[in-house]
Amino acid sequence: MEDFVEKARRYLFATPGRQPLMLVRGQGCRVWDSTGREYLDFVSGLATTNLGHAHPAVTAAIQEQAAKMLHTSCLYQIEPQIELARLLVENSFADKVFFCNSGAEANETALKLARKYAKERGQGGFEVISCLGSFHGRTLATLSATGQEKFHAGFHPLVPGFRQVPFNDLPAMARAISPQTSAVLVEPIQAEGGVNLPGPDYLPGLRRLCDERGVLLILDEVQTGMGRTGELFAYPGFGVEPHVMTLAKALGNGVPIGACLAVDAAAAVMTPSTHASTFGGNHLATRAGVAVIQTLLSSDALANCRRVGAYLRERLQELARRFALIKEIRGKGLLLGMELDREGLKVVDFCREHGVLINCTTGKVLRFLPPLIVTEKEVDQLLPVLEQGLRSL
Numbered sequence: 001m002e003d004f005v006e007k008a009r010r011y012l013f014a015t016p017g018r019q020p021l022m023l024v025r026g027q028g029c030r031v032w033d034s035t036g037r038e039y040l041d042f043v044s045g046l047a048t049t050n051l052g053h054a055h056p057a058v059t060a061a062i063q064e065q066a067a068k069m070l071h072t073s074c075l076y077q078i079e080p081q082i083e084l085a086r087l088l089v090e091n092s093f094a095d096k097v098f099f100c101n102s103g104a105e106a107n108e109t110a111l112k113l114a115r116k117y118a119k120e121r122g123q124g125g126f127e128v129i130s131c132l133g134s135f136h137g138r139t140l141a142t143l144s145a146t147g148q149e150k151f152h153a154g155f156h157p158l159v160p161g162f163r164q165v166p167f168n169d170l171p172a173m174a175r176a177i178s179p180q181t182s183a184v185l186v187e188p189i190q191a192e193g194g195v196n197l198p199g200p201d202y203l204p205g206l207r208r209l210c211d212e213r214g215v216l217l218i219l220d221e222v223q224t225g226m227g228r229t230g231e232l233f234a235y236p237g238f239g240v241e242p243h244v245m246t247l248a249k250a251l252g253n254g255v256p257i258g259a260c261l262a263v264d265a266a267a268a269v270m271t272p273s274t275h276a277s278t279f280g281g282n283h284l285a286t287r288a289g290v291a292v293i294q295t296l297l298s299s300d301a302l303a304n305c306r307r308v309g310a311y312l313r314e315r316l317q318e319l320a321r322r323f324a325l326i327k328e329i330r331g332k333g334l335l336l337g338m339e340l341d342r343e344g345l346k347v348v349d350f351c352r353e354h355g356v357l358i359n360c361t362t363g364k365v366l367r368f369l370p371p372l373i374v375t376e377k378e379v380d381q382l383l384p385v386l387e388q389g390l391r392s393l
């Protein structure tokens with residue numbers, strides 16, 4: 001272990017911070033490290049391997065595609081890209097899709113679209129209002145949209161035209177939208193920001209506001225999408241439809257891919273040559289995406305997510321009743337957070353040392369993101385380790 005930690009220090013940028021663990025193999029909800037030690041995975045590569053590691057349908061699809069063709073660039077038609085777009089369109093509010101390689105790029109696409117949409121309607125506004133506590137990516141524009149100052153440090157001046165208002169506060173958003181506004185960008189659930197849920201009226205209210213003021217509602221479903229909350233996408237569960245939605249993470253179950261989906265009126269402004277990506281939507285990535293959606297729609301992964309999500313939540317609530325240091329359990333489906341009254345990183349380390357991978361976000365919120373195929377039995381294996389970890393605080 002020392003060896004790879006030392007080599008990583010020597011050859012890699014120090015960002016992001018890495019734990020002293022090298023995972024080399026995975027199967028379902030289990031992963032193995034370079035010494036052969038097994039772990040239960042409640043992180044899923046940060047909400048990415050939603051179908052579990054080495055899912056047979058995804059593996060077969062990318063093996064077959066790799067043997068046929070990986071890439072031809074965005075100059076030509078790509079069969080699995082068209083098929084993935086069809087599947088996304090037929091299973092969402094959207095009319096059109098643009099593919100890229102990550103969540104940040106998907107949001108960049110949406111931000112460019114919003115500026116052009118406003119211009120073409122003669123509005124001239126280019127501002128985007130997002131929320132405090134949000135996370136939208138690490139490129140300069142998406143960082144500027146991100147409502148957490150700790151990510152901005154060292155990178156000022158940020159891209160102009162971004163403002164943040166408190167999450168779940170409709171009057172604040174109503175005050176912030178002005179003739180300068182082109183779009184409102186929000187996550188249905190703030191995931192990196194601590195698993196923060198909006199009230200039932202917030203997202204439908206945002207849509208009404210956006211319609212009244214003639215601005216676009218962009219939902220960032222990079223983390224909540226692809227089944228994480230128990231539905232293919234989170235937005236229907238909140239009673240809202242966006243004009244634009246971004247996806248990434250679990251869309252390829254680990255193969256890098258991002259997507260920006262939009263209604264026709266918005267997508268129409270992205271005319272030829274206005275935006276492109278060399279790798280975006282290539283054969284390999286979109287073939288993986290097709291296998292992911294087909295599997296999510298044809299297997300019981302979504303129902304399992306709802307059922308085991310409710311079970312995990314209940315078991316976490318039981319812990320909360322016994323541990324005063326737990327302030328709240330919140331989330332939806334298998335995007336669950338446990339807010340502590342103190343720093344939680346030591347629990348992450350304890351769990352890892354005892355064979356379970358969990359995550360901590362914003363310092364105090366333990367986050368549970370197992371593959372959607374996780375079982376009650378696997379939840380039962382997490383709990384005693386987590387309990388001991390909490391005792392060690």
Ligand SMILES: Cc1ncc(COP(=O)(O)O)c(C=O)c1O
Nearest residue numbers: 102103104135136137222223248
């Ligand atoms: C809601 C949300 N948007 C955007 C991103 C950025 O995605 P990526 O890391 O693929 O650029 C993330 C990543 O955590 C995210 O959670």
